[in-house]
């Protein structure tokens with residue numbers, strides 16, 4: 299568990315971060331969201347002491363991080379940045395193995411782990427193991443960056459706009475891949491982003507910052523349906539609820555089949571995103587759809603299901 303207590307950072311006379319109190323729960327992904335210059339990156343970098351706080355405390359599992367050597371602290375905390383920072387003279391496998399090698403882990407075990415991680419991030423090990431960073435596309439390099447951060451198996455992962463430099467299609471794919479990885483590995487992740495969709499899509503929780511301070515901390519649902527201020531409402535925008543629907547399959551909203559009522563005639567696949575299901579309801583002028591999986595009805599969905607404050611996240 300990472301706790302920030304009255305954390306602050308001053309640069310000269312101005313505060314980049316001010317009186318920040320926040321707990322990042324274990325096994326969850328928290329998105330640090332906010333407009334440019336609000337202090338997201340400064341906050342992230344104070345967690346692994348790439349930036350030293352001017353005041354307050356960061357506690358990792360109850361321990362004040364100032365009591366730890368920065369190098370020792372960083373060994374237990376993965377760090378992924380937008381510019382990836384792969385070593386150009388090392389191949390993909392060597393890049394991924396950097397930290398395990400530094401820690402003196404067994405070579406053969408590391409090689410197996412590298413292949414496993416490349417698989418996990420969707421890169422075929424045989425194709426990519428020996429490539430140099432210069433031979434990779436932006437999306438492939440970002441995947442290697444994620445694999446490298448996971449290689450040391452750190453319980454905590456800090457990510458600064460990790461998918462920022464990608465085109466929308468590659469970003470969507472990598473976000474999906476990362477969400478699947480996170481469901482399995484359950485790391486404690488803090489991810490800086492200024493992309494609202496990304497925060498709502500990937501965040502178990504969102505910490506919305508404004509001018510160095512915390513504006514609201516809650517689930518995506520809390521921010522959308524229970525904003526604490528006009529700033530939150532305006533930052534998320536009128537279509538925040540639609541954005542949230544866009545990031546989730548309709549299956550998460552559907553009601554169980556009751557056996558007694560006839561099935562609605564219009565059907566959609568369970569993997570369709572909930573925003574598109576809403577569009578089908580509008581287009582068809584109907585108030586309920588059948589949801590199918592592989593041609594079999596598995597539930598139904600109507601306006602009210604989509605309008606509720608959103609499903610529980612698995």
Ligand SMILES: Nc1ncnc2c1ncn2[C@@H]1O[C@H](COP(=O)(O)OP(=O)(O)OP(=O)(O)O)[C@@H](O)[C@H]1O
Nearest residue numbers: 309313314332333334335336337338339340341492
């Ligand atoms: N080394 C520094 N020296 C002086 N001011 C700094 C320094 N680093 C950051 N700042 C200032 O601190 C504030 C917060 O910066 P930070 O990079 O944390 O914001 P951010 O929310 O991550 O922004 P962005 O989304 O644009 O990356 C900004 O006003 C920035 O100009």
